[in-house]
Amino acid sequence: MIYHVVPLAEWNAGPDRPYAPASLATDGFVHCSPDEAATLAVVNAYYRGAPRPLVALLLDEDRLTARCVWEAPDPAPPPGVAAGTLFPHVYGPVDREAVQRVLEVRWDDGGRATRLL
Template identity: 40%
Template sequence: MILHICGAAEWAEVGEGGEYRAPSLDDVGFIHCSDFGTAHLPANALYRGRTDLVLLEIDPAKLGVPVRWEDGEPPHPAGIWFPHVYGPIARDAVVDVHEFTVQADGGFELPESLALR
């Protein structure tokens, strides 16, 4: 499974049988995703303090578009690679949606619903 961070309202707009298209798909050609161990990194770097986020839990086998593990641009200082989805995310590929609750310090940690797996 891979994870994607987005606003709850953005996800709510995706109808049954629809597709989610993050702005990055048009900007750079793919949708940024993470795994369970790295989702907090982009969240803390890009979304600190936001209270409207969810984590989409995605089954890559159900996407129907390529998923490539790549380094970032610029590369992550620790050499971490992230999954990039090269196409829209089909609603049917999202197996669960988890609240991504901001912590008291404004940062993020993996939700318990995912950490217990």
């Protein structure tokens, strides 16, 4: 299972078609994380100002029709993620059938993501 972070409104915008975030057009792939800890680090580094509620899609790699490649982050992993950690990149839209769970990002009083529920 891999994780992808998205504002809930964006995820709900096209329930009848595969999910294709802006990064697919700009970067050529959908950014994902390898586990919950890395996902929270990504949220705290890049998504603190994103529209809320913010959710993490738990994706079953075997149910994706697009190619998923584990690659090094460029230029470096976010703070709190060990150097050498590989991140899954999905080179095409995410099939909604691959989404096994939708977990909401929970925040502490200081505005930091602390867990997924």
